[in-house]
Amino acid sequence: MTxxxxxxxxxxxxxxxNYLGAIRNWVxxxxxxxxxxxxxxxxxxxxxxxxxxxxxxxxxxxxxxxxCGLDPKRCTLFIQSHVHAHTRLAWIFNCVARLGWxxxxxxxxxxxxKDREAASSGLYVYPNLMAADILTYHATMVPVxxxxxxxxxxxxxxxxxxxxxxxxxxxxxxxxxxxxxxxxVMSLRDGTKKMSKSDPSDQSRINLTDDHxxxxxxxxxxxxxxxxxxxxxxxxxxxxxxxNLVGILAAITGTMPENVLxxxxxxxxxxxxxxxxxxxxxxxxxxQREITRLLDDPAALDAQLRLGADRAEAIAAPICARAEGIVxxxxxx
Ligand code: TYM
Numbered sequence: 001m002t003x004x005x006x007x008x009x010x011x012x013x014x015x016x017x018n019y020l021g022a023i024r025n026w027v028x029x030x031x032x033x034x035x036x037x038x039x040x041x042x043x044x045x046x047x048x049x050x051x052x053x054x055x056x057x058x059x060x061x062x063x064x065x066x067x068c069g070l071d072p073k074r075c076t077l078f079i080q081s082h083v084h085a086h087t088r089l090a091w092i093f094n095c096v097a098r099l100g101w102x103x104x105x106x107x108x109x110x111x112x113x114k115d116r117e118a119a120s121s122g123l124y125v126y127p128n129l130m131a132a133d134i135l136t137y138h139a140t141m142v143p144v145x146x147x148x149x150x151x152x153x154x155x156x157x158x159x160x161x162x163x164x165x166x167x168x169x170x171x172x173x174x175x176x177x178x179x180x181x182x183x184x185v186m187s188l189r190d191g192t193k194k195m196s197k198s199d200p201s202d203q204s205r206i207n208l209t210d211d212h213x214x215x216x217x218x219x220x221x222x223x224x225x226x227x228x229x230x231x232x233x234x235x236x237x238x239x240x241x242x243x244n245l246v247g248i249l250a251a252i253t254g255t256m257p258e259n260v261l262x263x264x265x266x267x268x269x270x271x272x273x274x275x276x277x278x279x280x281x282x283x284x285x286x287x288q289r290e291i292t293r294l295l296d297d298p299a300a301l302d303a304q305l306r307l308g309a310d311r312a313e314a315i316a317a318p319i320c321a322r323a324e325g326i327v328x329x330x331x332x333x
Contacts, residue, residue, distance in 0.1 A: 004033040005139035007040040007080065007130070010061040011049065012197035016206040016280075019068065020182030020251045021145030027069035029143065035075040036137055036312060037065060042080045042087065042129060046122040047111065047198075059298060060291070062305055064208055067290035076315075078308035080133065085316035089132035090125070092327055096162050097128050101154055107147070131155035135171050136316040136323075143177040146184040147194055152176040166326050182251035188222040191240025206280065209288055216277045219245075224269040231265035233257050245269075249276050252283050 006026060008018060029035050039061045044054060058079060070077055080086055102108065105127055112119035130151050134142055135158075142152055152174060159171035187193040187204040195205045203218055210218070223241045230236060236243040236257070243257075249264075249272075250257045264272050294301055325331065 001034045002141050003137055003139040004029050004035045004141045004143065005038070005134045005137050006036075006143050007038040007043070007133055008061060008065070009044045009197070010039050010041055010054065010058040011044045011047070012057065013207040013209050014061065014064050014068075015185075015195050015197055015208070016248065017145065017182075017185035017195035018197070019208055020180070020185050020248070022143060023065060023068045023070075024251075025143045025177070025179050026075075030071060030074040033141065036139065036315075037070055037075055037077050038080050038133060038312070039065070039078075040080045040133065043126060046120055046126050059301060060295065063291050063294035063301060064287075066294055066301075066304075067287045068208075072304040072308055076308050076311045077305065078312045079305055082305070082309035083312045083316050085136045085313070085320035086129065086132050089136045089320045089323055090129040092323060093128040093132050093158050093162075094125050096165070097125075097131075097154070097158050101157060102127065104150075105154070106150060127151045127154045128158065131158045134174055135159055136320050137312075138172055138319055139174065140172050141175050141177055143179065146178050149176055149178060162323075168326055170323065170326060180251060181247050181257060185248060185251075186240060186244040188218055188244075190223065191242075191244045206284075208284060209291065210284070211288075212277075212281050212285075215280050215284070219273050219277045219280070222273070224273075228268050229261060229265050229272055231261055233261060235261075242269075245272070245276060249279055252279050 004026075006022060008014065008022065014023065026035065026037055039058055041054060041058050062077065062079070065077060066072065102124055108119070108124060108126070111123060131154065134155055142148075144152065156173055159173065162171055163169055185195045187195050187199060188206070189201055189204040193199075193204075197205070199205060203221060206215060206218060222245065224245070225239055225242060227239070227242075229242065229246070236246060246257045246260050250260045253260075264275065321331070
């Protein structure tokens with residue numbers, strides 16, 4: 001069975017972008033693939049995280065993933081720092097990846113901002129750790145949103161160079177799976193920027209834990225243009241905000257943008273936004289109830305994550321050990 005791996009940072013509450021672009025696509029894969037999902041706390045500390053907040057958010061992210069439909073019985077769900085193979089293989093990959101490759105990573109440039117000298121070295125080698133996450137499981141399919149594409153190309157370059165340099169056929173090629181109308185959910189304040197946990201404006205995103213009033217306020221205030229909705233998707237070109245809201249409604253109701261426009265074309269945004277609010281609230285309320293229920297019993301949640309880490313380790317440790325052997329590390333006897 002094809003092995004699937006994906007991860008999410010616990011650097012905040014999951015956004016509607018995380019949900020529609022990634023998490024929701026992970027849920028059905030549990031029944032069709034051997035699925036491994038990971039809360040990537042090691043990646044989160046590449047930028048400053050308050051320690052107490054990081055611990056709280058890591059648990060909250062795990063609860064949110066389960067509430068969205070990941071079932072620890074049908075998939076392997078765990079916390080990245082609990083399985084040491086990730087960092088061990090990442091070190092080897094730090095020595096395989098070339099500086100020139102990392103210099104091309106657009107996410108580093110975006111996250112480091114103007115003062116690149118002040119960025120952590122972890123942020124720079126972030127994609128090497130991501131390659132290790134996937135390859136220490138020999139996973140071949142990686143369901144992600146569109147913004148991760150470049151990182152996955154780099155992971156394939158690393159795997160290929162490792163195989164070439166050591167004359168082995170050890171790491172498989174990985175295939176990004178970037179699916180659906182919501183592979184790129186945009187900010188509510190600027191339809192040309194992606195919706196992100198780290199945007200300083202909370203008004204730019206819907207958080208999975210936002211209540212009815214917060215969702216209503218954010219959607220009503222979302223940037224739009226003065227024209228009514230078009231009847232056809234071709235009318236969304238050069239209207240990034242309109243396209244984003246139509247895409248969100250299509251994704252949340254499980255249809256295509258053309259069907260949304262068939263029903264709502266010609267309406268003004270005032271009326272359309274009310275439809276969107278109701279759809280979002282209806283969809284997210286049960287998820288929120290489940291998050292609250294899971295967080296009420298942290299011991300039970302931690303026990304599930306411990307089991308997930310045991311299962312993950314059983315796959316990852318032997319693969320990492322074989323990679324270390326290929327490199328020439330003497331095994332501890
Ligand atoms: P992260 O935590 O930024 O996002 C988690 C997932 O959500 C997707 N996503 C979006 N999709 C659509 N629209 C958006 N606005 C949006 N924002 C986020 C992301 O594409 C991602 O799939 N580097 C990764 C975490 C990671 C990982 C891995 C992923 C670490 N190791 C190994 C896959 C495989 C990240 O920062 O995701």
